[in-house]
Amino acid sequence: MSDRSQRRRDLTRQEIKQTARNQLVTGGPNAISLRAIARDMGITAPALYRYYPALDSLILELxxxxxxxxxxxxxxxxxxxxxxxxxxxxxxxxxxxxxxxxxxxxxxxxxxxxxxxxxxxxxxxxxxxxxxxxxxxxxxxxxxxxxxxxxxxxxxxxxxxxxxxxxxxxxxxxxxxxxxxxxxxxxxxxxxxxxxxxxxxxxxxxxxxxxxxxxxxxxxx
Amino acid sequence: MSDRSQRRRDLTRQEIKQTARNQLVTGGPNAISLRAIARDMGITAPALYRYYPALDSLILELxxxxxxxxxxxxxxxxxxxxxxxxxxxxxxxxxxxxxxxxxxxxxxxxxxxxxxxxxxxxxxxxxxxxxxxxxxxxxxxxxxxxxxxxxxxxxxxxxxxxxxxxxxxxxxxxxxxxxxxxxxxxxxxxxxxxxxxxxxxxxxxxxxxxxxxxxxxxxxx
DNA sequence: TCAGATTAGTGAACACCGTTAACGCAAGGA
DNA sequence: TCCTTGCGTTAACGGTGTTCACTAATCTGA
CATH class of the missing domain: 1.10.357.10 (Tetracycline Repressor, domain 2)
Known part of the structure; x- marks a missing residue:
């Protein structure tokens, strides 16, 4: 993987976490949902699995x-x-x-x-x-x-x-x-x-x- | 409502709460689910709504x-x-x-x-x-x-x-x-x-x- | 005893959820 | 240029809470 695409990848991971955090703030811990994150980001839910193996690991990093x-x-x-x-x-x-x-x-x-x-x-x-x-x-x-x-x-x-x-x-x-x-x-x-x-x-x-x-x-x- | 059926109703409510608590103990707070409670009790999920208006109120009473x-x-x-x-x-x-x-x-x-x-x-x-x-x-x-x-x-x-x-x-x-x-x-x-x-x-x-x-x-x- | 009302329970449906699989597309490197 | 790699898609499975329309049983009152 090139340096350029690696940086882009990290940026997306950052955006995912930020979106998750926004939902955490507005709707509480139960409001964190992959589908809602994807919706807010304008992509589909399975795409998130390119960045995190599961929702748990996302929350872990959060x-x-x-x-x-x-x-x-x-x-x-x-x-x-x-x-x-x-x-x-x-x-x-x-x-x-x-x-x-x-x-x-x-x-x-x-x-x-x-x-x-x-x-x-x-x-x-x-x-x-x-x-x-x-x-x-x-x-x-x-x-x-x-x-x-x-x-x-x-x-x-x-x-x-x-x-x-x-x-x-x-x-x-x-x-x-x-x-x-x-x-x-x-x-x-x-x-x-x-x-x-x-x-x-x-x-x-x-x-x-x-x-x-x-x-x-x-x-x- | 007669006294007899009222007592039967209370008994069912008790059983619902007990089933919910069993699932709470075995699977944690997120494991409490209406459908699982109904499954364990041998009835269908909508039947529980005769006893509790929502899952929240069940947990509240719990x-x-x-x-x-x-x-x-x-x-x-x-x-x-x-x-x-x-x-x-x-x-x-x-x-x-x-x-x-x-x-x-x-x-x-x-x-x-x-x-x-x-x-x-x-x-x-x-x-x-x-x-x-x-x-x-x-x-x-x-x-x-x-x-x-x-x-x-x-x-x-x-x-x-x-x-x-x-x-x-x-x-x-x-x-x-x-x-x-x-x-x-x-x-x-x-x-x-x-x-x-x-x-x-x-x-x-x-x-x-x-x-x-x-x-x-x-x-x- | 019998009609009517109340109650418990059912099945189908809606809108969500996490997750997996198969597939297309675009960019990167050889 | 080919072709591999990564990103994103759609479709699907099984799960969730909840609502609605409906049935079957039970209880009530005349």
């Missing part, structure tokens, strides 16, 4: 894009804070995390919700740092690690070990602390995004800010 | 059943602990919560995951105590309230108010504390159940127990 988008969004706000202000960098990233999720409910459903068919494989391929999901976690681990080296992280006992996994060079007590905080923020953000707080409060932002405050106040100064 | 099942499971283990041991009652319920979710992944996806079509309405009908989701929350609020009256709950500022919602008689600072703890446990349990910790740890139970320990140690004794 997952990577979404994770990357979210990570880049967090990195953008992070880089507006002084590099030595690790606490401040963490805060703006966590807030951007919530903001992105709430403003991208459909995309969040795909990457943070229960494993859809095809997405379940996604989470099982996270054994190296190149994985988009792991990279997203990494941008939160980095400042935590810096705070740890400054003696500001109130780490507890090392309960889980990261040596066998992607983040091999992170001290186990830091990794444990990270995962605990991670699941807490995951919980309050996803509970709100998935509508599981609507019966309790009209606006979940004060709750989220309380969680953020609890984190900052737990830091050793 | 949600209530699942929430009730989970609540009953928690109440069972709760009632094996002395009534005055509110801390112990909370602990066994939280552990049972996780156990139930991990052993019922498909059902948990439906009631704790992102709103499926038809389920989104479910969470918007939670304005009274009779709602199954609210009742599930209530069994956790009760012992927390008891601990509060004993002066053992390390409540912070009252950030959210429950007066306008279902749990009207709960002090706002208790309600705030409950929601914060609730989202934390929701986070660590659902992150594990949805596979979002598989890249980090092989077994998430130590993390969960660390969260539980952090809760008990935060209680005033």
């Amino acid at each position: 997952c990577t894009d979404l994770y990357t988008d979210l990570r880049v969004a967090c990195e953008v706000v992070r880089d507006q804070v002084a590099p030595e202000d690790h606490e401040g960098r963490l805060l703006v990233m966590v807030r951007e995390f919530r903001r992105w999720v709430l403003s991208h409910p459909a995309e969040s459903t795909v990457i943070f919700g229960p494993p859809l068919p095809g997405v379940d494989q996604f989470h099982q391929q996270c054994q190296d740092l190149s994985h988009a999901g792991v990279q997203f976690g990494q941008i939160f681990i980095d400042p935590m690690l810096a705070l740890y080296h400054q003696g500001r992280l109130p780490v507890g006992k090392a309960i889980v070990d990261a040596h066998d996994h992607a983040h091999g060079d992170v001290p186990p007590e830091v990794y444990t602390y990270f995962l605990l905080k991670w699941t807490q923020f995951y919980g309050i953000i996803m509970a709100e995004a998935f509508g599981h707080l609507s019966w309790a409060v009209a606006d979940a932002e004060p709750l989220f800010e309380a969680e953020v405050t609890a984190f900052t106040e737990s830091l050793i100064r | 949600c209530t059943d699942l929430y009730t099942d989970l609540r009953v499971a928690c109440e069972v283990v709760r009632d094996q602990v002395a009534p005055e041991d509110h801390e112990g009652r909370l602990l066994v319920m939280v552990r049972e919560f996780r156990r139930w979710v991990l052993s019922h992944p498909a059902e948990s996806t439906v009631i704790f995951g992102p709103p499926l079509p038809g389920v989104d309405q479910f969470h918007q009908q939670c304005q009274d105590l009779s709602h199954a989701g609210v009742q599930f929350g209530q069994i956790f609020i009760d012992p927390m309230l008891a601990l509060y009256h004993q002066g053992r709950l390390p409540v912070g500022k009252a950030i959210v108010d429950a007066h306008d919602h279902a749990h009207g008689d709960v002090p706002p600072e208790v309600y705030t504390y409950f929601l914060l703890k609730w989202t934390q446990f929701y986070g660590i349990i659902m992150a594990e159940a949805f596979g979002h910790l598989s890249w980090a740890v092989a077994d998430a139970e130590p993390l969960f127990e660390a969260e539980v320990t952090a809760f008990t140690e935060s209680l005033i004794r």
Whole structure:
């Protein structure tokens, strides 16, 4: 295959994913359909099989894009804070995390919700740092690690070990602390995004800010 | 309609829901299909429309059943602990919560995951105590309230108010504390159940127990 | 007991869906 | 120039939710 046609091929794959994402945004995860994608692109459905072997693999690749988008969004706000202000960098990233999720409910459903068919494989391929999901976690681990080296992280006992996994060079007590905080923020953000707080409060932002405050106040100064 | 045929009708509705749940368990949320339900029941698909106006409303009613099942499971283990041991009652319920979710992944996806079509309405009908989701929350609020009256709950500022919602008689600072703890446990349990910790740890139970320990140690004794 | 109304269930049909197969066409390289 | 490769087509299979017209059974009330 020539270089020219290869580039054209990649461009079409990009367009397919973009069309799929538009349908994801407008109609939710169930609205992603090969036939609708083909319709929007002005071609027929079987033509898409020249680019993806099945719908699942399309969604799988879409997952990577979404994770990357979210990570880049967090990195953008992070880089507006002084590099030595690790606490401040963490805060703006966590807030951007919530903001992105709430403003991208459909995309969040795909990457943070229960494993859809095809997405379940996604989470099982996270054994190296190149994985988009792991990279997203990494941008939160980095400042935590810096705070740890400054003696500001109130780490507890090392309960889980990261040596066998992607983040091999992170001290186990830091990794444990990270995962605990991670699941807490995951919980309050996803509970709100998935509508599981609507019966309790009209606006979940004060709750989220309380969680953020609890984190900052737990830091050793 | 006579009493006899009404009972027969309810029985059929029950059978429909049970068949749907079997398919949910074996094939995941996407495997619930009217035609498959009808096939399993030995009837044709349009016959189901005599009992439910659409598939969505079937799933909606299934949600209530699942929430009730989970609540009953928690109440069972709760009632094996002395009534005055509110801390112990909370602990066994939280552990049972996780156990139930991990052993019922498909059902948990439906009631704790992102709103499926038809389920989104479910969470918007939670304005009274009779709602199954609210009742599930209530069994956790009760012992927390008891601990509060004993002066053992390390409540912070009252950030959210429950007066306008279902749990009207709960002090706002208790309600705030409950929601914060609730989202934390929701986070660590659902992150594990949805596979979002598989890249980090092989077994998430130590993390969960660390969260539980952090809760008990935060209680005033 | 018997006519009428209500109910459960059926089969056909419509409009979708993912996916496969066989085929045509146009461009690229030898 | 030939011919291989890749892109796109149409047709088809089996699946889905849902609606409609119709039948058969059952229940109701006089």
